[in-house]
Amino acid sequence: MSLYDYEVFNTxxxxxxxxxxxxxxxxxxxxxxxxxxxxxxDFGFPLLYRNRTGIALTPDGEKMLPSIKEILQCNEQLNxxxxxxxxxxxxxxxxxxxxxxxxxWLPTIVKGFKEEHPNxxxxxxxxxxxxxxxxxxSGSADLAFVTGAYKGNEETELIPLAEEQLLCxxxxxxxxxxxxxxxxxxxxxxTLIHPLGIDDEIQEYIDKNGLISGYEYVFDDxxxxxxxxxxxxxxxxxxxxxxxxxxxxxxxxxxxxxxxxKLFLAVAHAKFTAPATEEMREHxxxxxxxx
Numbered sequence: 001m002s003l004y005d006y007e008v009f010n011t012x013x014x015x016x017x018x019x020x021x022x023x024x025x026x027x028x029x030x031x032x033x034x035x036x037x038x039x040x041x042d043f044g045f046p047l048l049y050r051n052r053t054g055i056a057l058t059p060d061g062e063k064m065l066p067s068i069k070e071i072l073q074c075n076e077q078l079n080x081x082x083x084x085x086x087x088x089x090x091x092x093x094x095x096x097x098x099x100x101x102x103x104x105w106l107p108t109i110v111k112g113f114k115e116e117h118p119n120x121x122x123x124x125x126x127x128x129x130x131x132x133x134x135x136x137x138s139g140s141a142d143l144a145f146v147t148g149a150y151k152g153n154e155e156t157e158l159i160p161l162a163e164e165q166l167l168c169x170x171x172x173x174x175x176x177x178x179x180x181x182x183x184x185x186x187x188x189x190x191t192l193i194h195p196l197g198i199d200d201e202i203q204e205y206i207d208k209n210g211l212i213s214g215y216e217y218v219f220d221d222x223x224x225x226x227x228x229x230x231x232x233x234x235x236x237x238x239x240x241x242x243x244x245x246x247x248x249x250x251x252x253x254x255x256x257x258x259x260x261x262k263l264f265l266a267v268a269h270a271k272f273t274a275p276a277t278e279e280m281r282e283h284x285x286x287x288x289x290x291x
Contacts, residue, residue, distance in 0.1 A: 003071070003072070003075055004035075005035055005038070005039050006068045006071055006072055007025075007072060008021065008025060008032055008035045008036065008039075009035075009036060009039055009047065009068060010065075010068055010069060010072060011024055011025055012032060012036060012048070012055060013048075013055075013057060013061075013065060014140055016054045016055060017054045017055065018032045018033055018036075018055065036048060043060075043064070045058075045060045046058050046060065046061070047060065047061035047064065048061055065138075066138075066139070069138070069139040069140075070139070070269065070272070073139060073268075073269050073272050073274070074272055076091065076092065076274050077272055077273070077274040077275070079091070080274045080275040080276050081274075081275060083275075090119040090120055090121075090276070091120050091121070091274055091275065091276030091277075092120070092121045092122075092123065092276065093120060093121070093122050093123070093142055093143065093276050093277050093280045094123045094125070094140070094141045094142045094143070095122065095123065095124045095125070095141060095142070095143050095144065095145075095280070096124075096125050096126075096127065096131075096132045096135040096136055096140075096141035096143070096144035096145070097124060097125070097126050097127075097132065097144065097145045098126070098127070098128075098129060098132055098145055098146075098147070099126060099220075099221055099222050099223070099242075100222055100238075100239060100241040100242045101145040101241065101263070102124070102126045103222075103223075103241075103244075104241045104244045105145075105241070105287070105288070105291075106124065108287070109283065109284055109287050110122055110124070112283065112287065113279075113280055113283045116279075116283070117276070117279060120276045120279070120280075122280070125140075125141065128220045129146075129147065129149070129150075129200050132144050132145070132146060133146065133150055133151065133152075136152070136156060136266045136268050137152060137153055137156065137268075139268050139269060141268060142267070142268055142273075142274070142277045142280075143265060143266065143267060143268070143277060143280060143281060143284070144265070144266040144268070145161075145263060145264075145265060145266075146158075146263075146264050146265075146266045147200055147201060147261055147262060147263060147264070148201055148261065148262035148263075148264070149200045149201055149204070150264065150266065152266060155268070155269050155271075156266050156267065156268055156269075157266070157267040158264045158265070158266055158267075159264060159265040159266075159267065159281070159285060160262070160263075160264055161263045161264055161265055161284075161285070161288045162262070162263045162288055163260050163261070163262045163263070164239045164240040164241055164260060164261055164263065165239070165240050165254060165258065165259075165260055166201070166202060166205060166237055166238070166239055166254075166255055166258070166259035166260055166261060167237070167238060167239070167240060167243065167252050167253065167254055167255070168182050168187070168235055168236070168237050168252070168253050168254075168255055169225075169226055169229045169235065169236050169237075169238060169243070169248075169250045169251070169252050170182070170229060170235045170250060170251050170252075170253070171229060171230070171231075171232040171235075171250065171251065172230075172249055172250060172251050173232075174235075174251055176253065178256075180253070180254070181253050181254045181255065181256040182253045182254075182255060182256065183256045184209050184210075184211070184256070184257070187209075187211050187235065188210065188211060190234065190235045191233070191234035191235065192206065192211055192234060192235055192236065192237070193225045193228050193229065193233070193234045193235070193236040194206065194225070194236060194237065200261070201259065201260065201261040201262070202237050202238070202239075202259075202261065205237065205255070205259040206237070209257075222238055222242040225238065226238075226242075226248040226250060227248065229248070229250050230248045230249055230250050237255065237259070239260075239261040241263075265281065265284055265285065267281060
């Protein structure tokens with residue numbers, strides 16, 4: 001068994017496929033298959049189920065994965081500290097993010113970071129609230145932008161970043177009683193475009209105030225919601241950041257009563273944070289403090 005064997009196993013699990021893992025690792029699928037088979041032989045039990053659609057972890061594989069990820073994280077930290085002592089700043093930082101942050105903050109954050117640390121590789125994965133939570137909780141990401149509804153674990157550190165107002169997007173010609181806000185009474189008979197069952201502050205606001213009508217259109221992506229609103233197909237409630245990057249011909253008003261969403265930076269395995277990850281963490285917090 002070697003660190004490379006663990007890296008191959010972890011990559012296969014993250015990609016859900018031998019072929020995809022082989023492309024990332026720049027080896028043949030048969031080489032990946034051979035390494036996994038040898039690892040299973042050394043362990044004395046199977047780690048993966050193989051099927052036509054891909055792979056899945058066996059119960060024993062699920063038990064081994066967290067320890068393997070921790071070994072790889074410690075090795076990355078060790079390599080980065082060695083590089084730092086030699087005057088070379090390199091490494092890999094894996095960031096998981098929701099769409100609103102990906103479109104508004106991240107381009108500027110990554111550009112500034114790369115100017116200061118050109119040898120550090122930054123990998124970004126964008127997903128839904130639940131996907132981002134899974135990536136940071138499993139250690140597949142080093143840092144993640146999450147909301148106040150995120151449920152982490154004891155190994156994850158949460159750094160408060162911002163609290164943003166919830167706003168309502170509506171068709172341009174939509175009339176409201178007040179030009180400064182839209183009330184609950186005006187929303188209760190409207191079609192709301194928002195995923196059912198998503199555990200976030202927007203869903204909490206909808207549930208708390210009894211806004212349950214509509215839902216003919218269900219999207220995770222903020223841009224898709226705004227495009228539907230622009231065509232007069234419904235209304236949607238989104239945080240301020242969603243409007244800073246998207247430019248749609250819609251009317252936007254605050255809610256009455258008001259609502260808000262909190263944003264946090266989640267740090268996986270905070271006690272084993274590698275130097276490059278620590279640099280990115282500080283860069284992100286400094287950026288948010290200035291905006």
